[in-house]
Amino acid sequence: MADGFDPDQTTMTDSGGGVQLRFRDDEVNEEPAVTLDSFLIGQSNATAVRIEPGDDARALLPSLDRIALIEVSFPSFRDGRGYSVARILREAGYTGELRASGDVLVDQVPLMRRCGFDSFAPEAPIDGDTLRRALDRYDFHYQRAADASVPVWKRRHG
Amino acid sequence: MYKYDEYDQAIVDARVDEFRDQVRRRLAGDMTEDQFKPLRLMNGLYLQLHAYMLRIAVPYGTLDSRQMRMLGHIARKYDRGYGHFTTRQNIQFNWIKLSDAPDILAEIAKIEMHAIQTSGNCIRNISSDQYAGAAADEVADPRPWAELVRQWSTFHPEFSHLPRKFKIAVIAADEDRAAMRLHDIGIQLVMRDGELGAKIFAGGGMGRTPMISHEIRDFVAADDLMSYLEACLRVYNRYGRRDNIYKARIKILIHEIGADEYRRQVEEEFAAVKQLGLDPPRAELERITAMFAAPAFAADAPTDIDRSDPDFAVWLDQNVKPHKQPGYAIVNVSLKPIGGIPGDASADQIDVMADLAERYAFDELRVTHAQNIVLPHIRVADLKAVWDALAEVGLAEANLDLISDIIACPGLDYCSLANARSIPLAQKIAERFADPARQRDLGELKLKISGCINACGHHHAGHIGILGVDKKGVENFQLLLGGSGAEDVSLGRITGPGFSEDGVVDAIERVTDTYIKVREGGERFVDTYRRVGMEPFKEAIYG
Numbered sequence: 001m002a003d004g005f006d007p008d009q010t011t012m013t014d015s016g017g018g019v020q021l022r023f024r025d026d027e028v029n030e031e032p033a034v035t036l037d038s039f040l041i042g043q044s045n046a047t048a049v050r051i052e053p054g055d056d057a058r059a060l061l062p063s064l065d066r067i068a069l070i071e072v073s074f075p076s077f078r079d080g081r082g083y084s085v086a087r088i089l090r091e092a093g094y095t096g097e098l099r100a101s102g103d104v105l106v107d108q109v110p111l112m113r114r115c116g117f118d119s120f121a122p123e124a125p126i127d128g129d130t131l132r133r134a135l136d137r138y139d140f141h142y143q144r145a146a147d148a149s150v151p152v153w154k155r156r157h158g
Numbered sequence: 159m160y161k162y163d164e165y166d167q168a169i170v171d172a173r174v175d176e177f178r179d180q181v182r183r184r185l186a187g188d189m190t191e192d193q194f195k196p197l198r199l200m201n202g203l204y205l206q207l208h209a210y211m212l213r214i215a216v217p218y219g220t221l222d223s224r225q226m227r228m229l230g231h232i233a234r235k236y237d238r239g240y241g242h243f244t245t246r247q248n249i250q251f252n253w254i255k256l257s258d259a260p261d262i263l264a265e266i267a268k269i270e271m272h273a274i275q276t277s278g279n280c281i282r283n284i285s286s287d288q289y290a291g292a293a294a295d296e297v298a299d300p301r302p303w304a305e306l307v308r309q310w311s312t313f314h315p316e317f318s319h320l321p322r323k324f325k326i327a328v329i330a331a332d333e334d335r336a337a338m339r340l341h342d343i344g345i346q347l348v349m350r351d352g353e354l355g356a357k358i359f360a361g362g363g364m365g366r367t368p369m370i371s372h373e374i375r376d377f378v379a380a381d382d383l384m385s386y387l388e389a390c391l392r393v394y395n396r397y398g399r400r401d402n403i404y405k406a407r408i409k410i411l412i413h414e415i416g417a418d419e420y421r422r423q424v425e426e427e428f429a430a431v432k433q434l435g436l437d438p439p440r441a442e443l444e445r446i447t448a449m450f451a452a453p454a455f456a457a458d459a460p461t462d463i464d465r466s467d468p469d470f471a472v473w474l475d476q477n478v479k480p481h482k483q484p485g486y487a488i489v490n491v492s493l494k495p496i497g498g499i500p501g502d503a504s505a506d507q508i509d510v511m512a513d514l515a516e517r518y519a520f521d522e523l524r525v526t527h528a529q530n531i532v533l534p535h536i537r538v539a540d541l542k543a544v545w546d547a548l549a550e551v552g553l554a555e556a557n558l559d560l561i562s563d564i565i566a567c568p569g570l571d572y573c574s575l576a577n578a579r580s581i582p583l584a585q586k587i588a589e590r591f592a593d594p595a596r597q598r599d600l601g602e603l604k605l606k607i608s609g610c611i612n613a614c615g616h617h618h619a620g621h622i623g624i625l626g627v628d629k630k631g632v633e634n635f636q637l638l639l640g641g642s643g644a645e646d647v648s649l650g651r652i653t654g655p656g657f658s659e660d661g662v663v664d665a666i667e668r669v670t671d672t673y674i675k676v677r678e679g680g681e682r683f684v685d686t687y688r689r690v691g692m693e694p695f696k697e698a699i700y701g
Contacts, residue, residue: 077193078196080316080317080318080319080320081395081396081400083315083395084316084392084395084396091430107180108319111313111315111318114315115315130183133179134176137172138172139172140168141315142309142312142313143310143314143315143436144434144435145316151438152165153309153438153442154438155165156163156441156442157439157445
C-alpha cells in the first residue's frame with residue numbers, strides 16, 4: 001500500500017469546488033480561492049488562494065499560517081510547474097490543503113501525491129479502479145520527496 | 159557492473175505492470191492518443207513513420223553478455239532481426255507492435271533492464287565515457303556517480319513534466335569521450351584536496367540552437383550532489399520556457415538570463431533544499447562503487463603481440479586503445495561497415511559480441527555515443543582471437559574515428575520528424591571514401607549527419623557535419639565544418655548554400671582534398687580548419 005489509498009476512507013465526490021479526491025479528513029474549504037495578485041495586494045484576509053503556472057509561489061511563504069487552501073492550477077497536464085509549487089510550499093512547512101485542479105490525469109496523481117498535493121479537482125473524472133492500482137503500484141521510491149515514503153537509500157542503509 | 163537489489167527489481171517490475179495497464183487503457187479507448195503520448199514516451203515508445211519504435215535504456219552505456227544476448231533475442235522475436243545503437247548509448251528497435259511492448263519490457267526486466275525515461279520531457283538515460291574503468295586518464299570510474307544520478311532521476315516526482323527533455327553526462331577524465339559539454343548538465347569528476355567531487359556544467363545542447371555549456375560550479379562534494387542537481391532542475395522546471403517547444407531546453411533559459419544569474423538562483427535554491435535530507439549517505443556511493451571494482455586483471459599478462467597479419471595490424475592501430483592495466487587493451491567494435499547502416503547490428507552480431515565479452519572481456523560491453531561497441535578489458539594475448547571472431551561476422555572494420563565512422567540519425571527512412579534521409583547518404587559517403595589507405599591518410603575525421611534540425615545525428619559537433627533540410631519538397635543537405643564534441647568542443651559553421659545528396663558527397667571530397675593540400679605536419683582535419691578558417695574550403699566547394 002504505497003499511498004495508503006482506501007476508497008472507503010478517501011473522499012471521492014464532486015462536491016466542494018469540483019474536488020473529486022481528497023486525502024484529508026478536515027472540512028472542505030468552501031471559500032472561493034482568490035488569485036495570487038489579489039491575495040498579495042489587498043485581499044489578504046482570504047484563506048484560499050489560487051496559483052497559476054507562472055506565479056511565484058514563494059510570495060505566499062510569509063502568509064502560509066493564515067491560508068487553509070492553496071489551489072494549484074494545471075491548464076495543461078503537460079505543464080509541470082505546479083509540481084515545484086507543491087514542493088516549495090510543503091518544504092516551507094505549509095500543512096493546509098494543497099489542491100491540484102484542472103487538466104489532471106490519473107497517471108499523474110501518484111507523482112502529485114509525492115509532491116505534497118492532498119486534494120484533486122480534475123476536469124475529467126478519474127476512474128477509481130485505475131487510480132487505486134496506480135497509487136498501490138510502487139512500494140519503493142528512490143528519492144525523498146514531500147510524502148512520507150522512505151527513500152530506497154534510507155532502506156538500504158538505515 | 160551494477161547489480162539490482164530487491165528495491166531496484168521491484169521498481170522495474172512495477173513499471174512493467176504500470177505500462178501494461180497504460181497500454182491496455184489506450185487500446186480500450188480509455189485514453190486519447192494525446193494523453194497516452196507522454197506516458198509511452200516516458201517509456202521510450204515512439205510512433206514512427208511505419209511502426210512503433212522502442213528504445214531500451216543502457217545506463218551509462220554499460221551492459222553484460224546476458225543483457226546483450228537479450229537484445230539479440232528481442233531483435234529476433236519482436237523486430238526484423240536487428241537493432242540500432244543510439245547516440246545516447248541506448249538501443250532502439252524500429253519495428254515494434256504496441257501490443258508487444260509490455261511483453262518486451264517484462265522480458266528485459268528479468269535481466270535488469272528497462273526503457274524508463276528513454277524519451278519524453280524528463281531526465282533521460284545518463285550517459286558516460288565508454289572507456290570508464292579501463293582508461294588510464296580517469297580520476298575515478300564515473301559510473302557509480304552516474305548510477306546515483308540514475309536512481310535519483312528515476313520517476314522523480316517533481317521533474318517528470320519538465321519543459322523539455324533533459325540530458326546528463328558524467329565523465330571523469332580531461333579527454334571528453336561523451337560530448338559532455340553538449341549536455342543540459344555535464345558532470346566531470348575531479349579531485350580536490352584528495353577528495354573526489356563533481357564539476358558541474360549546464361546549458362549545453364544541440365538541436366536547432368546549439369550551445370556549449372557553462373561551468374556553474376567548480377566542485378560539488380558527493381554528499382551534496384543530489385541536492386545540487388535538485389536545485390539545478392527546480393530552477394529549470396520553474397523558469398524554463400514553455401511557450402515555444404523550440405525554446406524550452408535549459409540552454410535557452412541560461413542564454414536568456416545568463417550563466418551568472420542561473421548560478422545565483424541555483425545556489426539560492428541549493429541552500430534551501432540542502433536542509434531537506436535529500437542526499438544519500440556516503441555508504442550508498444560506496445555500495446555502488448564496490449560493484450564497479452576493477453575486474454581481476456592478471457598482474458603479469460603478456461604485452462607482446464604478433465603483428466604479422468597486415469589486416470590485423472591495421473585494426474590494432476585504428477580500433478584498439480591503451481588500457482590502464484599493462485597486458486590489456488580496449489577494443490572498439492565498429493558498427494560502421496562500408497555501405498552499412500551506422501549503429502545497426504544484427505541479432506547474430508549481437509550474440510557474437512556477447513560471447514566475446516563473456517569469454518574475453520570480464521563479461522562487459524559498452525555502447526558508445528558514436529554508435530559503436532566497446533569490449534573494455536581484452537588481454538593483449540587475446541586480441542587476435544577477438545579480431546578473428548569479429549571479422550567472421552563483418553565487425554572488424556578498422557575505421558574508428560575515420561571518415562567512414564559516421565554518426566547518423568535514422569532519418570526519413572524511419573523518423574516522423576525527419577526532412578531528409580541520413581542513412582543512404584552515410585552509405586554513399588562511406589562508399590566514396592571506402593579505400594582504407596585513403597581514410598587513414600585523412601586521419602581523425604568525425605563526420606556526423608542529422609536528417610533534420612533536431613540534430614540527433616550531432617551534426618553541429620562533427621568535424622564535418624551534414625544537416626538534411628526540406629527545400630520546397632526536395633531533400634537538401636547543408637554542410638558544416640569545424641565542430642567537435644570532445645574536450646576541444648566547438649560548433650560547426652555552415653559552408654554556404656546546400657546540396658543535393660550526390661552534391662554533398664562531392665563537396666565533402668573537395669573539402670578533404672583541400673585539407674590534404676593545406677595541412678601541415680600531423681595536423682588533424684579540424685586543426686587545419688581552425689588554423690586556416692573557412693575560406694580555402696569555401697573556395698574549393700563553391701569557387
